[in-house]
Amino acid sequence: MSRLSDLPVLNFARPTLIARKGDKHDEILCLVRKKWVALEPEEWVRQHLIYHLSENLGYPMGLMAVEHTLILNDVTKRADLVCFNKDRKPVLLAECKAPNITLSQKTLDQAARYNLVLKVPTLLLSNGLNHYAVATDPMKPIAVLGSIPEF
Template sequence: MPTAPTPPRPINLQLMRFSSQLNVKQEGNKRLVFGNIRKKWLVLQPEEFVRQLLLHFFIGDMRYNRNRITVERGVTVNSESRRTDILIFDADMRPFLLVECKAPKIPLTTDVFRQAANYNGPIKVPYLMISNGRESYVAEIDYAAKDYRFLTAVPEWL
């Protein structure tokens, strides 16, 4: 691949505005959040918090079809089992957007983008996104040219 393009300023999706929409409860010493996609209670770790906020953004703001969103879907990368944080399919059920979520305190480095790109290897989405809830980057992948370019907004759902 050619030299990585310089990323634009990160996209600020203002995800904290969705925090009041999360269904959170305390159970013993654990805080749980109800995952609307997986329809179950999940331990509210920092990365899960970001994932749930992003799901609200995709469904609420971007109008992505909730029935085309998978969470923690298994994928095999170099004969190892991995899980994608969020994988969104287009209306024809083709992989559309792969999202790698990190905890808010984790900086979005080249290594995070490389991790998402590795998970994408067998999937081949046209759009790849990384987010820590405070900052997000989205890249459009050009497989023919073996290149990518950073976008300044999240792509519209097809």
């Protein structure tokens, strides 16, 4: 379990997040779930990303799902963050990793597997320090985008 003081500064504009100290670990108030969750390094990244998507790119928090459940080959999986459009169609799938985890082909493969179910046009990989947005058009090769698309 993590302490707020142990977590690094991430490559996002400084968000407004609420955290509290616990006896065994610190907690952070999830912007989407509106509940206290353990402040793990991956959660630190996810909350920064949620804030960035909402405040800077216009994604409504009410159209986001954290740890979105999906069934892949009869196995239950959880996507870190899924953003939906106003018609509730998924448009962005984000895979978050802790800052000390290098984003790799394995990370992209994980998101791509989840996308077999969700079929979003954009995958987003982030460890809080590096962020990669990838366009997924079934008629074209996967393409790395220069930035995260706005809502």
